[in-house]
Amino acid sequence: xxxxxxxxxxxxxxxxxxxxxxxxxxxxxxxxxxxxxxxxxxxxxxxxxxxxxxxxxxxxxxxxxxxxxxxxxxxxxxxxxxxxxxxxxxxxxxxxxxxxxxxxxxxxxxxxxxxxxxxxxxxxxxxxxxxxxxxxxxxxxxxxxxxxxxxxxxxxxxxxxxxxxxxxxxxxxxxxxxxxxxxxxxxxxxxxxxxxxxxxxxxxxxxxxxxxxxxxxxxxxxxxxxxxxxxxxxxxxxxxxxxxxxxxxxxxxxxxxxxxxxxxxxxxxxxxxxxxxxxxxxxxxxxxxxxxx
Amino acid sequence: xxxxxxxxxxxxxxxxxxxxxxxxxxxxxxxxxxxxxxxxxxxxxxxxxxxxxxxxxxxxxxxxxxxxxxxxxxxxxxxxxxxxxxxxxxxxxxxxxxxxxxxxxxxxxxxxxxxxxxxxxxxxxxxxxxxxxxxxxxxxxxxxxxxxxxxxxxxxxxxxxxxxxxxxxxxxxxxxxxxxxxxxxxxxxxxxxxxxxxxxxxxxxxxxxxxxxxxxxxxxxxxxxxxxxxxxxxxxxxxxxxxxxxxxxxxxxxxxxxxxxxxxxxxxxxxxxxxxxxxxxxxxxxxxxxxxxxx
Numbered sequence: 001x002x003x004x005x006x007x008x009x010x011x012x013x014x015x016x017x018x019x020x021x022x023x024x025x026x027x028x029x030x031x032x033x034x035x036x037x038x039x040x041x042x043x044x045x046x047x048x049x050x051x052x053x054x055x056x057x058x059x060x061x062x063x064x065x066x067x068x069x070x071x072x073x074x075x076x077x078x079x080x081x082x083x084x085x086x087x088x089x090x091x092x093x094x095x096x097x098x099x100x101x102x103x104x105x106x107x108x109x110x111x112x113x114x115x116x117x118x119x120x121x122x123x124x125x126x127x128x129x130x131x132x133x134x135x136x137x138x139x140x141x142x143x144x145x146x147x148x149x150x151x152x153x154x155x156x157x158x159x160x161x162x163x164x165x166x167x168x169x170x171x172x173x174x175x176x177x178x179x180x181x182x183x184x185x186x187x188x189x190x191x192x193x194x195x196x197x198x199x200x201x202x203x204x205x206x207x208x209x210x211x212x213x214x215x216x217x218x219x220x221x222x223x224x225x226x227x228x229x230x231x232x233x234x235x236x237x238x239x240x241x242x243x244x245x246x247x248x249x250x251x252x253x254x255x256x257x258x259x260x261x262x263x264x265x266x267x268x269x270x271x272x273x274x275x276x277x278x279x280x281x282x283x284x285x286x287x288x289x290x291x292x293x
Numbered sequence: 294x295x296x297x298x299x300x301x302x303x304x305x306x307x308x309x310x311x312x313x314x315x316x317x318x319x320x321x322x323x324x325x326x327x328x329x330x331x332x333x334x335x336x337x338x339x340x341x342x343x344x345x346x347x348x349x350x351x352x353x354x355x356x357x358x359x360x361x362x363x364x365x366x367x368x369x370x371x372x373x374x375x376x377x378x379x380x381x382x383x384x385x386x387x388x389x390x391x392x393x394x395x396x397x398x399x400x401x402x403x404x405x406x407x408x409x410x411x412x413x414x415x416x417x418x419x420x421x422x423x424x425x426x427x428x429x430x431x432x433x434x435x436x437x438x439x440x441x442x443x444x445x446x447x448x449x450x451x452x453x454x455x456x457x458x459x460x461x462x463x464x465x466x467x468x469x470x471x472x473x474x475x476x477x478x479x480x481x482x483x484x485x486x487x488x489x490x491x492x493x494x495x496x497x498x499x500x501x502x503x504x505x506x507x508x509x510x511x512x513x514x515x516x517x518x519x520x521x522x523x524x525x526x527x528x529x530x531x532x533x534x535x536x537x538x539x540x541x542x543x544x545x546x547x548x549x550x551x552x553x554x555x556x557x558x559x560x561x562x563x564x565x566x567x568x569x570x571x572x573x574x575x576x577x578x579x580x581x582x583x584x585x586x587x588x
Contacts, residue, residue, distance in 0.1 A: 011587075045588070050405045052586035073311040073408035083403035085328065099320050100407050102312040144310075 001026045001148055001179040002047065006055035009042050009203075016042040017053065018203040024181060024196075026147060029174055031190040031211070032183040034200035035249060040183035041080075043200070044152050047181070048077060059148060073101070076141025078151040082133035084125045090136060091121030094143075101144040111139045115169055131162025138169060149173060151182035155189060167192055185252045187215050187223040188283045215246050215257040222260050225253040226267070227279040236275050243269045253281070317409045321417020322424065329387075329425035338383045342433040349375050350440040368441055369449075369456055372434075373533050376460050377526050382492050384426055384464040388471020389488035391418045392582070393481045402588045411582045419472055419575060426464045431457065455536040459567070463529045466570035473578040476585070499524045515554075518547040522563060525570040532563035 002024040009017040017039045024030050032040040046053040049068030057064040062071040084093050090112075098108040112118050115135040120128070128136065134154055141149055151170070155163040163186075170193055174180055184190050190197055191211040199207035199214070215223065228236050236254055240247045245266055246257040256266045267277050329335045349371040392415070395401040404414055434457050441453075471488050478484035503524075507517050521527040531548065551559055 045402070048406045050402060050588055069408050069410050070311045072406060075406075077403070077406040079399075079403055079406075081399070083398070083400040085398075085400065087331065096320065096324050097407065100312060100317060100409065102310055102316070 001028065002030075002057070002059055002181065004047070004055065004057045007043065007046050007053055007057055008055050009039075009046055009051060009053040016203050017046060019055065020198075020200075020203075020205055021055075022198060022205070022208070024179060026179050027177050029180040029193055029195045030182075031194035031197045032181070032200060033185075033190060033197050033214070033248070036252070037202075038200040039203035040200055041152055042203070044150055044181075044183060047150060048072060048075065073144070074146050074148055076138075076143070076146045076149045078134070078137045078141050078149065078154045080153045080156055082125070082128075082137045084133075084136070086124070086126035088125050089121065090117065090123050090125060090128065093125060094121070094136070094139065097140045098143050103143050107143060111142045112136075114142060115139045116165070129162065130158050131165050134158060134162065134166050135169070138166065142173075148179045148181065151180070153183050153185065155184070155186065163189075186283060187211075187248065187255050187257070191215060214248065215255075222258060222263065223283040224256050224258055224263055224266060225281040225283060226256060226270075226277050227253045227281070228270075228275065228277060232275050235273075236270055239269060239273050239275065240266050245269075255283075311408050314410070314413055317413040318417045318420065321409075321414055322420035325391075325418045325421025326424045327421075329422060330428070334387065334390075335425055335429060338387075339429040339432050342379055342383070342429060343436050345375050345379060346372060346433040346437040347440055350437045351444070354441075354444045368437070369452065369533070369537055372437065372456065373530060376456075376463070377530060378496060380430065380460055380464050381467045381495060381526065382489075383429070384467035385471040385474075385488040385492050386485055387422050387426060388419075388468040389474050389478070389484040390481055391422060391472055392475040393478045393484035394475075396479065396588065397481050405588060411585075412579050415472065415476070415579055415582050416575075419468065422468055422472075423465045426468060427461045430460055430464060434460070449537075452537050456533055459529055459532050459536070459564070462564065462567045462571070463525060466525050466567050466574075469571045469574040469578070473574040473581075476578045476582045495524060495526050499526075514546050514550045518551050521547055522566050525567055528563045528566035528570075532560055532567070535560050535563070 002022070004023075005021050007017055007020045008015065020039075020043055022030070032043060034040055042051070045051045047057055047059065047064060049057075049064040049071055053065070059071040060074045062074065064071045088096075094108045094112060095105065098104065098111075109118065112121070115138050117132065117135055117139060120132070125133070125136075134157075138154075141151075149170075154170075155166050158166065167189055170180065170182075174193060180193060182189075182193065184193075194211055197207075197209050197211055197214055198205050199209065226236070233249055233254055237247045237249050240254070240256055243266070248255045258265055263282065267280065270277055350368045353368040353371040392401065395404065405411065434453070438453060470491060474487045474491065475484045478487060503517070503520055506512060506520070512520070522531070531551070534548075535552075555562060
């Protein structure tokens with residue numbers, strides 16, 4: 001479905017994406033994982049063909065650089081934050097994108113229904129909740145039933161309830177055989193949705209792995225996010241790895257996979273080394289796709 | 294290189310059709326037109342232009358006892374000066390906000406992520422804004438024509454239609470310049486600032502520059518006319534005066550030269566200047582927008 005070879009994007013002297021090569025078969029699900037500035041969003045923009053880049057990328061065999069319009073017809077894109085005009089009404093916005101993708105009113109209604117937004121057509125975009133906005137973006141992405149859905153941190157601005165709705169919809173899409181490529185900074189999402197993870201650092205792929213390898217889930221575990229001072233994050237990660245925890249730094253705190261009955265253990269390990277934990281967030285229960293079936 | 298295997302439930306990808314290019318342009322134009330009609334700037338410009346046009350019409354006709362075509366001629370002359378001042382401002386600022394505004398709101402990336410090309414987005418926006426501007430002008434001119442019909446007892450329909458047509462052409466050409474400014478600006482504030490600078494240059498500075506050049510470089514009359522025709526505002530002014538069957542002698546030696554040497558082809562030459570001011574900036578904007586490596 002996706003094939004990239006040596007995709008490189010520079011912004012002046014900075015190499016935002018550095019020779020990224022990977023393939024994703026139809027029906028696969030790939031997560032892009034990395035800290036802020038690792039190159040996830042830029043890589044997605046390269047795949048969409050909305051920025052220039054070196055190297056080769058194709059979607060469904062269509063060259064993204066040469067035939068971007070045709071390649072994008074195979075993609076439904078969900079941005080981090082819905083980018084609609086605030087004054088526009090949900091129904092008219094939906095119809096605009098439906099016509100742009102050459103589908104009719106009936107399909108637009110179906111798409112809205114699929115994400116649970118039927119009956120909200122008269123609402124203005126500014127009056128929608130964060131979760132509803134993301135579901136609207138998902139409805140637009142599904143309009144022409146594209147085989148590939150690309151999502152850029154689709155739940156980063158949502159509360160737990162909104163996140164759950166979006167993840168559940170994506171799980172249904174995955175089960176229906178859609179190909180997913182998404183950037184995320186939430187381990188629970190990656191574990192729930194992805195079959196593979198590309199770990200990016202400074203624009204380059206440093207690890208091509210699976211969620212299970214990144215966060216072992218043989219035992220019932222939860223991911224705990226620890227917020228520390230920037231200066232102590234790296235040292236804290238080393239301490240926790242020494243203590244046998246699966247740790248990942250992603251620019252939004254330190255994510256640690258821990259057994260559900262020992263969530264305080266990482267904090268205690270850090271306290272012993274005089275590393276202060278400023279805040280803690282316990283992420284949603286990890287449900288693997290297999291568990292969900 | 295890594296390969297991610299498909300799950301057993303994977304479906305063979307279907308291929309949604311890519312929409313036709315002209316249909317995409319029409320969709321963007323329609324949306325831009327509707328957005329413009331619903332926007333505050335459109336309302337403000339339409340009301341301002343209508344009030345000024347009606348005011349000019351009343352002032353031109355009041356107390357002079359002009360009737361029929363003589364009254365129209367006086368009003369048209371007043372409207373001509375109003376148009377030269379207001380319409381480029383309307384069109385330049387509207388164009389300046391087009392792409393830069395979408396970029397600043399973050400909506401441009403989302404639009405470009407759809408199965409459309411940059412050219413289609415740009416042409417659609419230009420077309421929609423052009424239609425909105427022409428609508429705005431028609432409202433102003435329409436009310437003004439009503440005043441003329443009521444107070445002066447008649448309107449020179451052909452000449453008035455030409456005034457509206459040339460004003461629309463001027464608006465579309467200035468819109469193209471505004472869109473070009475918008476493409477090269479990252480922020481709306483910069484884009485609007487540049488548009489205002491261009492407006493000031495065209496309305497005030499270029500006339501002074503032309504006068505100064507003619508004195509300093511001792512320009513010949515044909516060179517003076519050529520340079521004046523390059524300014525879209527001067528081209529518009531001369532075209533409207535010619536179409537009112539008035540003599541270009543009122544514009545001095547350059548006007549007299551043009552009347553005598555170019556004769557019947559003069560309106561076409563002046564219209565060509567305005568068409569060039571539409572196509573060249575728009576074409577440049579399309580090229581730059583297509584070549585731009587970022588959103």
